[in-house]
Amino acid sequence: MSPRRRSKPQTRSALVDIAARLLADEGPEALSARRIAAEAGSSTMAVYTNFGGMSGLVREMVYEGFARMENYFSHVAPTGDPVADMALFGRAYRHNALTNPHLYAVMFGGASLGGFSLSAEDRQYGRFTLSTVVECATRCIEAGRFRTGDAELVAHQLWTAIHGLVALELGDYLIEPCDADRVFEAQLTSLMIGVGDTLEAATRSVTSSHARLATEIEPAEPAPVTERPAGDRTA
Amino acid sequence: MSPRRRSKPQTRSALVDIAARLLADEGPEALSARRIAAEAGSSTMAVYTNFGGMSGLVREMVYEGFARMENYFSHVAPTGDPVADMALFGRAYRHNALTNPHLYAVMFGGASLGGFSLSAEDRQYGRFTLSTVVECATRCIEAGRFRTGDAELVAHQLWTAIHGLVALELGDYLIEPCDADRVFEAQLTSLMIGVGDTLEAATRSVTSSHARLATEIEPAEPAPVTERPAGDRTA
DNA sequence: GAGAAAAAATAACGCCGTTATGCCATACTG
DNA sequence: CAGTATGGCATAACGGCGTTATTTTTTCTC
Numbered sequence: 302m303s304p305r306r307r308s309k310p311q312t313r314s315a316l317v318d319i320a321a322r323l324l325a326d327e328g329p330e331a332l333s334a335r336r337i338a339a340e341a342g343s344s345t346m347a348v349y350t351n352f353g354g355m356s357g358l359v360r361e362m363v364y365e366g367f368a369r370m371e372n373y374f375s376h377v378a379p380t381g382d383p384v385a386d387m388a389l390f391g392r393a394y395r396h397n398a399l400t401n402p403h404l405y406a407v408m409f410g411g412a413s414l415g416g417f418s419l420s421a422e423d424r425q426y427g428r429f430t431l432s433t434v435v436e437c438a439t440r441c442i443e444a445g446r447f448r449t450g451d452a453e454l455v456a457h458q459l460w461t462a463i464h465g466l467v468a469l470e471l472g473d474y475l476i477e478p479c480d481a482d483r484v485f486e487a488q489l490t491s492l493m494i495g496v497g498d499t500l501e502a503a504t505r506s507v508t509s510s511h512a513r514l515a516t517e518i519e520p521a522e523p524a525p526v527t528e529r530p531a532g533d534r535t536a
Numbered sequence: 537m538s539p540r541r542r543s544k545p546q547t548r549s550a551l552v553d554i555a556a557r558l559l560a561d562e563g564p565e566a567l568s569a570r571r572i573a574a575e576a577g578s579s580t581m582a583v584y585t586n587f588g589g590m591s592g593l594v595r596e597m598v599y600e601g602f603a604r605m606e607n608y609f610s611h612v613a614p615t616g617d618p619v620a621d622m623a624l625f626g627r628a629y630r631h632n633a634l635t636n637p638h639l640y641a642v643m644f645g646g647a648s649l650g651g652f653s654l655s656a657e658d659r660q661y662g663r664f665t666l667s668t669v670v671e672c673a674t675r676c677i678e679a680g681r682f683r684t685g686d687a688e689l690v691a692h693q694l695w696t697a698i699h700g701l702v703a704l705e706l707g708d709y710l711i712e713p714c715d716a717d718r719v720f721e722a723q724l725t726s727l728m729i730g731v732g733d734t735l736e737a738a739t740r741s742v743t744s745s746h747a748r749l750a751t752e753i754e755p756a757e758p759a760p761v762t763e764r765p766a767g768d769r770t771a
Numbered sequence: 772g773a774g775a776a777a778a779a780a781t782a783a784c785g786c787c788g789t790t791a792t793g794c795c796a797t798a799c800t801g
Numbered sequence: 802c803a804g805t806a807t808g809g810c811a812t813a814a815c816g817g818c819g820t821t822a823t824t825t826t827t828t829c830t831c
Contacts, residue, residue, distance in 0.1 A: 312779085330648065333818065344780050345819085351778090355819060410646045411707050413565065416819080424709055448735075449722070457710070457719045458726060465700020472646050474659055475692070484692045487684070491693060491730025496722075500683075547809085568787065579811045580788085586809090590788060650788065 313351045315341045317361055321404075324362060328403045329412050332359070356417035359407065363423065366401065366408040367430050373397045374433045378517060380509065383440035384498055388489050388510035389517055390434045391463050395485060396518050398467040406471060409464060431456055441498075448497030455496050462488050486511070548586045550576045552596055556639075559597060563638045564647050567594070590650030594642065598658065601636065601643040602665050608632045609668045613752060615744065618675035619733055623724050623745035624752055625669045626698050630720060631753045633702040641706060644699060666691055676733075683732030690731050697723050721746070 319340045323331040334348040334355050341347065352358040373393040380386055398405040406412055408427070419427070438452035438459075447455060466488060470481040486507070493503035554575045558566045569583040569590050576582070587593040608628040614621055633640040641647055643662070654662070673687035673694075682690060701723060705716040721742070728738035 330651075334820085335818070346779055346781090346821095349820075406646055409703070409707060409709070411641055411703075412645075412647065416565075419708070421711075424711065427709065454718060454722055457715070458723050461700040461704055461710075461719060461723065462697040463700065464704060465696040465698065465702075468644070468646075468703055469696055469699060472644060473654070474644070474662060475696075476656075476659065476663075480692070483689060484696060487689055487731075488693050488696065492726060493730070495726025495728070495730030569789085570787070581790095581810055581812090584789075 312341065312343055312347050316343075316347060316351060316358065317365075320358055320362060321365065324403050324407065325401065329407055329414055332362075332414055334358070355414070359414045359417040360419075360423065362404060363408050363419065364426070366404045367427055369401060369404070370394070370397050371430050371433075373518070374430070376517070376519070377433075380513065382506050382509065383437060383444055384446050384493055384503065384506035385510045385513075386437050387434070387441055387459065387493065388507045389513060390437060391459055391489055392510060392514055393518055394460070394463050395467055398471065402471050405467070409468065410471075431460055434459065446498050446502065458496065459492060462492055547576065547578055547582050551578075551582060551586060551593065552600075555593055555597060556600065559638050559642065560636065564642055564649055567597075567649055569593070569650070591652035594649045594652040595654075595658065597639060598643050598654065599661070601639045602662055604636060604639070605629070605632050606665050606668075608753070609665070611752070611754070612668075615748065617741050617744065618672060618679050619681050619728055619738065619741035620745045620748075621672050622669070622676055622694065623728065623742045624748060625672060626694055626724055627745060627749055628753055629695075629698050630702055633706065637706050640702070644703065645706075666695055669694065681733050681737065693731065694727060697727055 316337055320332060320337050323337065323340070332355075334345050337358070338345045338347050348355065348358055352361065373396065374390060377386065377389045377393050380389070407414060435452050435456040438447070438455040441447045441455070442450055442452055449455060463485070466475075466481065466485055469475050470478075475481045475484065489510075490503055490507045493507060494500055498506070551572055555567060555572050558572065558575070567590075569580050572593070573580045573582055583590065583593055587596065608631065609625060612621065612624045612628050615624070642649060669691040670687050673682070673690040676682050676690070677685055677687055684690060698720070701710075701716065701720055704710050705713075710716045710719065724745075725738055725742045728742060729735055733741070
């Protein structure tokens with residue numbers, strides 16, 4: 302039916318692109334090897350020769366998701382106030398999740414698509430993405446703004462708190478979006494105060510981060526689908 | 537093969553029991569209509585006549601999950617310090633999630649088993665379970681311990697924060713359990729401070745709740761599988 | 772150009788949720 | 802008490818899924 306596919310990398314990236322589009326447009330249920338291959342004009346076997354199975358393709362999506370998150374993080378410009386930067390990272394995290402909801406669900410929702418589950422290496426890769434936030438927490442601590450000396454702990458607090466909000470938000474447990482917004486803002490300030498900042502300073506920082514939201518949050522390019530440099534990862 | 541089934545309610549509760557056992561023992565992947573029916577010695581059709589499909593049976597699991605959560609909540613005895621009570625609710629929430637990890641994943645993980653998704657009514661039911669926590673937050677506010685006057689907001693902050701930790705914990709993103717414990721304790725104190733309590737009072741409350749953990753957290757009965765009183769909910 | 776190696780197509784296996792059909796015991800009805 | 806109808810369950814089938822074995826095609830290498 303379709304013109305003959307010439308070489309290999311073409312079909313591989315085509316499969317990734319189509320999978321990403323299906324995931325974004327129709328959600329995780331639409332991610333099936335048969336569907337993707339049919340949409341690419343090839344047979345189901347292409348998924349196996351290129352990714353070693355469905356789980357390999359899902360892994361590609363997960364890594365793409367972390368790349369997008371890292372992209373948002375890298376576009377957070379320092380404001381001079383490390384606590385405000387911290388809040389900006391929180392906003393970037395939530396913005397990324399709300400922009401790519403289905404992708405985020407695959408990354409953290411434990412959707413277990415096609416029997417996929419993250420390997421220890423994958424999890425380490427995911428946690429590595431937060432290193433930028435850990436560095437920011439270190440700056441906050443060095444500036445004497447936080448009570449604790451454990452930057453990683455603070456980063457994990459921010460991460461888990463925002464993940465919880467976003468997860469329930471995406472699962473429609475927080476029905477009205479304004480609810481989620483209010484909880485998010487309150488959580489941000491409460492966290493900054495709770496880890497040691499003063500009420501006034503934390504409020505100022507979070508408010509300033511809110512003001513910078515529009516200009517800071519969007520990355521330059523529209524986060525295109527990228528391929529991993531390393532070799533195949535058969536499930 | 538099996539002796540003739542006499543009446544209806546027997547097979548129904550058997551299906552629920554087996555489904556709950558399969559979910560707890562082998563995880564969400566083991567929850568299939570065919571498997572459950574086979575384990576019950578009946579045919580697949582029993583799932584449809586009793587629950588209108590797989591989604592109905594999953595819904596039963598979700599309601600059971602909320603019942604267990606409510607059971608843990610109802611066994612939280614007031615300590616006299618409302619903020620300590622608040623921390624106890626947080627501990628009860630996490631304890632329930634870690635005790636029934638697969639059930640918790642079905643409730644909030646968006647696993648989308650058998651095309652199941654919560655209806656608006658279901659979500660409302662889930663949020664209603666938190667009303668106990670909202671009342672506790674009200675007591676905290678009336679005691680002048682919290683800065684805000686919005687008890688529901690505070691309850692949602694606690695909820696989302698702990699859910700985020702638990703979700704990542706169950707997804708093995710927080711690799712070492714001691715990590716999760718540390719983040720949980722820090723999150724609890726940070727939240728209590730952040731929403732308005734003083735450093736000393738919050739630390740005292742959270743510490744006292746930690747001391748009460750062993751005796752308070754376990755409910756009397758082992759949370760048996762119950763049936764919903766209402767009629768069938770065909771998907 | 773010929774042979775070797777990689778990739779894709781075809782077809783099959785076993786699982787899934789779901790549905791249509793028929794049986795048969797139960798529960799009403801006269 | 803007999804006859805009937807209702808409804809729960811079994812049997813079997815349909816389409817779709819991930820996966821695998823086999824065969825065919827392509828592509829690279831010598």
